[in-house]
Amino acid sequence: MHIAWAVGKTFAHHDPDLPLLTAAMTARGLDAQTAVWDDPDVDWGAYDLVVVRSCWDYVPRRAEFLAWADAVPRLANPAAVLRWNTDKTYLRALDEAGVAVVPTAWSVRSVDDLPAAEEWVVKPTVSAGAADTARWSDPEQAVAHSRRLLDSGRATMTQPYVDAVDTEGETGILLFGGTVSHAFRKGALLTRGDDPRSLPELKEDIGPREPSADQVAFAQHAVHVARELTGHELLYARVDVVTGPDGRPRLMELELTEPSFFLPHTATGAATFADALVARLSG
Template identity: 50%
Template sequence: MTTENHTSRRVALVTCAELPDLDTDDKPLVAALAERGVTAEPVVWDDADVDWDAYGLAVVRSTWDYSARRDEFVAWAERVPRLANPAAVLRWNTDKRYLRALEDAGVPVIPTIWLDPDRHLSKRAVHTRMPAFGDFVVKPVVSAGAKDTGRYQPVSAESRALAIQHAMTLLDSGRWVMIQKYVQSVDTEGETCLTFVDGEFRHAAHKKALLSGPAEASTSYREEEMSPVEATPAQIDVARRALQVAAEAVGLAEPLLYARVDLVEGEDGVPTVIELELTEPSLWLQHSGEARTLDALADAIAKRV
């Protein structure tokens, strides 16, 4: 085998230093790709010794430590010769202000209040922007795994004070802040997360609520409880519309290798996008059942190498 052919059939499954051997859900990809003549290796994204030119394709998977170094992560992505999903997608998707593009296109999203650190808002100004009724969520526009995210109650003076302090801490560190009304259906119905591979819907999973109170100091991501679920036609339609907006926003020439669209039920019963996960989403391959998402993903990667 020539060096060129060897390189073209090598794939880097990109992860973080905390999970150097991949997340459990992604490990079966190695064997699945081997069956297709592709050598897949877990590679830590910020390992300075990695020769990214040695891989025919780098597939971002569990890079779950990127949010604290988002600019560094995007700069890394732009240096990798062949990356799935592309660097332009990662740049757009790692800042939750992409929700504005979805809203402008008519895709149902949770109404959001945006706080700009450059405006140097006072505590009183932040206070007046928070909801007067109903639980609400405070979080930075760059985050992963519910880190730096808290749920608060406006009727409690203590909770509201914690929310203001949370927002001020983020703003003082130069981070944009988003404030959203907490969708009550998350407590009763949870989230429905739709996985797409190569532009095609493959399966859905149910996720339980992660937030119960103020933001907690943490250096890691929160474990998610998942179970398989059947997506409705309405949910699939909203997810496809969201992905179309993303494709148009970054000028994609081909379908995304992978995507996850997380939905909640809005007050009017309409499926509503809570997050569009195009960077490093768990795809919960073990919950795909007969849809065989693992095979579809391996086929799509092999096709791109």
């Protein structure tokens, strides 16, 4: 069987997960190749499965990316999931379905619309790797950031900055084929008052982490709700969790499109993913 890892041309050589994934597939007798998602010469129908990986250049070309996804015969995660997940307004649907999400205000244009907080994070609803994202302690600067994005035609989201990110960081939990594989810790990425970066952040403070039982249950619930909302099974999911002011897990993001798996920080993650992929092909 033949597998394609779909990547962005600019980022194809910056994804440390790919060599580990390919080796795990080779060990199972499967051929896995890297292919650039917007290369017109690729015959996507020739593959038994196409898996979206580091397509981080989709953000300014989301419509083109989704049209590509619609045209791929066998894609993981499915095109409908990518359409739902590449606009962060999916968080509103998860919140309404009972998943505890970091409180979010949408497309803020006035200080009166800001959620109660001492600091805020402003980002576009279509973004990757903290691009065009910034942390503000001045409410006027937070609103100005949101307005700049809105005036350029990009919807925004504004959230209170979660203080626990500065102390314990975020916990990312990976589920492959619905089974928890591993977790990692991500250190604080945003510095107060920094200008928004224009490109995805590739150098992150990452290390292994043993998630708590509450975090695992929270991640499993979030993925279950996402399956219910989208109507699709998920080959992979990354649940980014922070600790809220009440000490309970809250969802920062649910990554179902092109998340880094951070496989160099786990001895078993690549094998777990490969087993889930083989099970998907066999089913």
